[in-house]
Amino acid sequence: MQETVIIGSKNPTKVEAVKNVFQGFEVSSLDVPSSVSVQPFSDEETRAGAINRAKACAASSSGAIGIGLEGGVMYVDDTLFLCNWGALATDDGELFTASGARIALPKEIENELKTAGELSIVMDAYTKKENVRSHEGAIGIFTNNLVSREDMFTHVVQLLKGQLDFANK
Numbered sequence: 001m002q003e004t005v006i007i008g009s010k011n012p013t014k015v016e017a018v019k020n021v022f023q024g025f026e027v028s029s030l031d032v033p034s035s036v037s038v039q040p041f042s043d044e045e046t047r048a049g050a051i052n053r054a055k056a057c058a059a060s061s062s063g064a065i066g067i068g069l070e071g072g073v074m075y076v077d078d079t080l081f082l083c084n085w086g087a088l089a090t091d092d093g094e095l096f097t098a099s100g101a102r103i104a105l106p107k108e109i110e111n112e113l114k115t116a117g118e119l120s121i122v123m124d125a126y127t128k129k130e131n132v133r134s135h136e137g138a139i140g141i142f143t144n145n146l147v148s149r150e151d152m153f154t155h156v157v158q159l160l161k162g163q164l165d166f167a168n169k
């Protein structure tokens with residue numbers, strides 16, 4: 001029987017990241033709530049969103065591995081950073097979490113975010129593009145396309161799968 005992995009998002013950057021790492025698995029996507037704010041503003045809240053999504057996916061289908069990936073922002077001193085968290089939950093109660101690479105956001109973006117409330121809105125306005133969050137993402141824009149949102153999430157999913165493999169070897 002093929003093992004099933006359910007990713008708690010329809011965002012293609014997240015779905016592709018899971019497919020990149022869980023090759024040979026059946027990967028499906030499910031739009032589940034993160035049950036945190038639409039724009040998490042700390043590591044704790046972003047990680048909680050990832051965990052909520054992973055647990056909801058694992059609970060949705062017997063024997064499935066659930067994965068949650070969540071984007072947020074957090075301050076280090078007075079600099080706002082992009083942060084991302086992932087969680088992997090199994091239906092027998094195992095839970096692993098990992099965070100992604102961080103990059104400082106320009107002051108202009110930080111200021112706009114205070115008004116707009118959501119980074120996706122700010123990024124589309126800033127780049128004059130549509131749906132940056134489903135393509136290169138903010139991390140792609142601010143690394144001049146060297147690291148895309150899918151690349152960053154792929155690394156997070158590798159960190160999750162690696163921990164699962166280590167625990168079950």
Ligand SMILES: O=P(O)(O)OP(=O)(O)OP(=O)(O)OC[C@H]1O[C@@H](n2cnc3c(O)ncnc32)[C@H](O)[C@@H]1O
Nearest residue numbers: 009011038039070071118119120123133137138139
């Ligand atoms: O459909 P879901 O899975 O919710 O995918 P999303 O793109 O909304 O991603 P998150 O909810 O995980 O991200 C939380 C918020 O931060 C925004 N965001 C996070 N990373 C971003 C990025 O790299 N580029 C643009 N917006 C980003 C995103 O649009 C949300 O407002």
Ligand SMILES: [Mg+2]
Nearest residue numbers: 034038039071
């Ligand atoms: Mg979202």
